[in-house]
Amino acid sequence: MHVFLPLKAQYSYEEARDFTKLICIHIQQKIPELTTLERTKSKRGGKIYLDYLQNRKGQTIATPYCVRPKEGAPVSAPLEWKEVKKGLKIQDFHIKNMPKRIKEKGDLFNGMLNASIDMFEVLERMNG
Numbered sequence: 443m444h445v446f447l448p449l450k451a452q453y454s455y456e457e458a459r460d461f462t463k464l465i466c467i468h469i470q471q472k473i474p475e476l477t478t479l480e481r482t483k484s485k486r487g488g489k490i491y492l493d494y495l496q497n498r499k500g501q502t503i504a505t506p507y508c509v510r511p512k513e514g515a516p517v518s519a520p521l522e523w524k525e526v527k528k529g530l531k532i533q534d535f536h537i538k539n540m541p542k543r544i545k546e547k548g549d550l551f552n553g554m555l556n557a558s559i560d561m562f563e564v565l566e567r568m569n570g
Contacts, residue, residue, distance in 0.1 A: 443526070444496075444504060444518075446551075450558035459497050461561045466492035468568050506551040507544075509537055519543065520550035 447465075449458055470477045470492055478489040496503070504510065504518040512532065519535035535543065 443530075446506075446520075446554060447559060448554050448557040449561070450556065452558060453561060455499060457561065459494070461565075462497050463494040464565065464568075466494040507540065520554075522547075522550065 447462070453461070466479060470479050476490055477492050478486050479492055479494075480486050480489075481491070481493075481495070483491075506518055506520050508518045510516045510518060510532065514533050515537040516532045517535050517537055517540045519540065
């Protein structure tokens with residue numbers, strides 16, 4: 443799962459990368475039984491890998507609504523937070539059910555590129 447943080451190009455690449463790293467370290471320290479920063483898949487022990495290194499220059503990303511190259515043609519679907527729960531699978535959202543989902547929920551990603559968070563406010567809240 444990818445978590446999109448809207449920054450609206452108001453920070454440098456280095457600031458955004460470092461911010462993402464701090465968020466991942468913070469999450470890993472809060473829930474070490476569930477998450478890891480270990481890159482080697484065989485050493486993760488079934489934990490969720492927090493990949494702040496995915497955010498680097500030249501790295502491709504799975505954009506919202508793109509069909510993934512996997513069996514069943516799963517689609518990279520923007521989710522509401524209430525949909526993020528145990529048992530969520532990549533196959534839950536696919537090329538056959540995505541048109542109905544968009545019709546019912548609308549474009550959940552709409553407006554994200556014009557939105558922005560304040561990184562410094564987030565860091566203060568994390569330390570508070």
